[in-house]
Amino acid sequence: MEWLNAIVQGIMLGGLFALFATGLSLAFGVMRFVNLAHGDLAILGAFVAVSVISATGLNPFVSLVIVVPVMLAAGYALQLGAFNFTISPDPLPSILVTFGLGIVIQNVLLETYSADSRGLDVGSIEIESIRVTDAIAIGWIPLITLVVAVTVLGALQLMLSRTSLGRAFRAVSDDPPTARLMGINDRNLYAVAMGIAFATVAVAGVFLGIRQSFGPLDGPAQLLYAFEAVVIGGLGSVWGTLVGGLLLGVAHTVGGQFEVTYGYGSGPLVGHLVFLVVLATKPSGLLGRRAE
Amino acid sequence: MTLLEVRGLDAGYGDFQALFGIDVDVAVGETLAMIGANGAGKTTFLRVLAGQVPAWAGSIMFDGTDIAHVKAHRRVGLGIALVPEGRMLFGSLTVRENLIIGAHAGRSGRWNIDTVLDVFPLIRPLLDRPSQVLSGGEQQSVAIGRALMSNPRLILLDEVSLGLAPVVVKSLYDALPALSEGGATVLLVEQDIGQALAVASRLVCLLEGRVSLEGRPDGVARSDITAAYFGLPASSGTEASS
Ligand SMILES: Nc1ncnc2c1ncn2[C@@H]1O[C@H](COP(=O)(O)OP(=O)(O)O)[C@@H](O)[C@H]1O
Ligand SMILES: [Mg+2]
Numbered sequence: 224m225e226w227l228n229a230i231v232q233g234i235m236l237g238g239l240f241a242l243f244a245t246g247l248s249l250a251f252g253v254m255r256f257v258n259l260a261h262g263d264l265a266i267l268g269a270f271v272a273v274s275v276i277s278a279t280g281l282n283p284f285v286s287l288v289i290v291v292p293v294m295l296a297a298g299y300a301l302q303l304g305a306f307n308f309t310i311s312p313d314p315l316p317s318i319l320v321t322f323g324l325g326i327v328i329q330n331v332l333l334e335t336y337s338a339d340s341r342g343l344d345v346g347s348i349e350i351e352s353i354r355v356t357d358a359i360a361i362g363w364i365p366l367i368t369l370v371v372a373v374t375v376l377g378a379l380q381l382m383l384s385r386t387s388l389g390r391a392f393r394a395v396s397d398d399p400p401t402a403r404l405m406g407i408n409d410r411n412l413y414a415v416a417m418g419i420a421f422a423t424v425a426v427a428g429v430f431l432g433i434r435q436s437f438g439p440l441d442g443p444a445q446l447l448y449a450f451e452a453v454v455i456g457g458l459g460s461v462w463g464t465l466v467g468g469l470l471l472g473v474a475h476t477v478g479g480q481f482e483v484t485y486g487y488g489s490g491p492l493v494g495h496l497v498f499l500v501v502l503a504t505k506p507s508g509l510l511g512r513r514a515e
Numbered sequence: 516m517t518l519l520e521v522r523g524l525d526a527g528y529g530d531f532q533a534l535f536g537i538d539v540d541v542a543v544g545e546t547l548a549m550i551g552a553n554g555a556g557k558t559t560f561l562r563v564l565a566g567q568v569p570a571w572a573g574s575i576m577f578d579g580t581d582i583a584h585v586k587a588h589r590r591v592g593l594g595i596a597l598v599p600e601g602r603m604l605f606g607s608l609t610v611r612e613n614l615i616i617g618a619h620a621g622r623s624g625r626w627n628i629d630t631v632l633d634v635f636p637l638i639r640p641l642l643d644r645p646s647q648v649l650s651g652g653e654q655q656s657v658a659i660g661r662a663l664m665s666n667p668r669l670i671l672l673d674e675v676s677l678g679l680a681p682v683v684v685k686s687l688y689d690a691l692p693a694l695s696e697g698g699a700t701v702l703l704v705e706q707d708i709g710q711a712l713a714v715a716s717r718l719v720c721l722l723e724g725r726v727s728l729e730g731r732p733d734g735v736a737r738s739d740i741t742a743a744y745f746g747l748p749a750s751s752g753t754e755a756s757s
C-alpha cells in the first residue's frame with residue numbers, strides 16, 4: 224500500500240513537473256530556443272504573486288488573474304526585444320543569454336525580496352485531502368495542480384492541432400523561411416510562444432509556492448526537473464511532456480521511499496536515473512518524434 | 516499594363532554576388548518563362564521577388580510601388596506567391612493544412628480548397644495524409660495549390676518539373692493555363708527549355724547572373740537561345756531548323 228500511495232502521490236507531483244516543463248517544451252518545439260532562465264521565471268512568477276497578494280489581499284489562486292497576464296506580456300516583450308536576436312540554428316546564443324537572464328532574475332529577487340523563504344497561503348485547503356483508502360489520501364492542492372496541468376497541456380495540444388495559430392506554430396517549427404512565404408511573421412509568433420511559455424511557468428511557480436516554501440535561488444532546481452520531464456517525454460510532444468512529468472513525479476516519490484534507509488535525496492536521485500535510462504535507451508523520448 | 520518591373524537588381528549571399536543588374540518586365544496576364552543553366556541565378560531571382568533574399572541594389576516595382584524592402588511575410592498579402600524549388604511542404608502538416616495555410620495572409624478571390632482541387636483532382640483523396648508520404652508529383656501539386664490559396668496576382672514557379680517523371684510533368688504543365696485563367700500572372704523558371712517554350716508567352720534567359728536574352732518564343736532562333744543559355748558566341752542570326 225505504501226508503494227501504491229507513493230505512485231499516486233507521484234502522479235500528483237508529476238502534474239507540477241509537467242506544468243514546469245510546458246513552456247520549455249513549447250519554446251524549444253517552436254523555435255529551438257533553450258531557456259535556461261525557465262526555472263527562475265517560475266520563481267519570479269511566484270514572487271510576482273507575493274507582491275500582488277500583499278497589495279490586494281487576493282487569494283493566491285485568484286492572484287493568477289493578474290500574475291498570468293503580467294508574465295505573458297513580459298514573455299512577449301522579452302522575446303521581441305531580446306530573445307529574437309539570439310534565434311539561429313545554433314542554440315548557443317540563446318543558452319548564453321538566458322543563463323545571464325537567470326542570474327539577473329535571481330539577484331533582482333534577492334535585492335527586492337531578501338533571501339528569506341516564502342510561501343503562498345491558500346488557507347485550510349492546504350491540509351485537506353480526500354481519503355481514498357486507509358493508506359491513500361489525495362491532497363486537494365496536489366489534485367488541483369494535476370487537474371490544472373492536464374487542462375493547460377490539453378488546451379495547448381488543442382490549440383496546436385486545431386487552430387490557425389497552432390498551424391502557424393507548426394509551420395514555423397518546420398521551416399521558417401517557407402512559413403514567411405505564407406505571410407507568417409515568425410518573429411511575432413515566437414513572441415506569442417514565449418508569452419505562453421511565461422504564462423504557464425508562472426502558473427507552475429504559483430502552484431509550487433502554494434505547495435512548498437520557495438526562495439530567490441530555487442529556480443535552477445526547477446529547471447532541472449523541467450528539462451528531465453521534457454527529455455523523458457520527448458521534445459516537441461505536448462502529451463510527451465505530460466507523460467514525462469508524471470513519470471518523473473512517480474520516480475521522485477517512489478525513490479523517496481528509500482529515504483528512510485539512504486537518507487534525503489533518494490527521490491530526486493531515482494528521478495535522475497530514470498532520466499538517464501530514457502536518454503540512453505530512447506534519446507528522442509517516450510513520445511518524441513524521431514530526431515530530424 | 517506592367518505588373519512587375521525590375522530594374523538594375525543586384526543580389527547575392529554574403530560576399531557572393533549572384534545577380535547583376537537584372538532588368539525584367541512582366542505584363543499582367545502573361546506567362547513569362549525564365550530559363551538558364553544550373554547556377555545562373557534563377558532561384559535567387561525568384562527568392563528576391565518573394566523577399567527571402569534581400570536586394571542589394573535596384574528596384575522591384577510591383578503594381579506601381581517599390582517592394583524591394585518590403586518584408587517577406589508581407590508580400591503574399593500584396594499578391595506575390597512563390598512555389599519554391601524543392602516544393603517545401605510543411606512536413607508536420609497534413610495536405611489539407613498545407614493548403615489552408617496558403618490562405619493564412621493571402622487575398623480573397625476565386626481560389627479556395629474546392630477550386631484548387633478542381634485543378635488538381637488527384638490530391639483530393641490525400642487531403643488528410645501527412646504531406647511527407649506524397650509522391651513528388653503530388654507534393655508539387657500541393658505546393659502549387661498552396662500558393663494559389665493566397666489568390667496571388669503574380670505566381671512564381673521554381674522548377675516545377677525538377678526530379679519528376681515526364682508524364683507527371685505534363686500533367687502539371689496542363690494545369691498551368693488554369694492559373695492564368697484564374698487571374699494570375701505566371702513567372703516560371705525552368706532548366707528544361709522545351710517545356711518552358713511550350714507554355715510561355717515571353718522568354719528571359721539568365722547566364723551567370725545576367726540577362727543574356729529576351730524575347731518571344733516564336734521570335735528568337737533556337738540557336739540564339741542555346742547560345743544565351745550556355746554562353747556561346749551568338750549565331751549569325753539565321754533561323755536554325757529544330
Ligand atoms: N544560400 C546560398 N548561399 C550561397 N550561395 C548560393 C546560395 N544559393 C545559391 N547560391 C549561389 O548563387 C548562384 C545562383 O544560384 P541559383 O539562384 O540557385 O541558380 P539557379 O536557380 O539558376 O540554378 C550559384 O552560384 C549558387 O551557387
Ligand atoms: Mg534553382
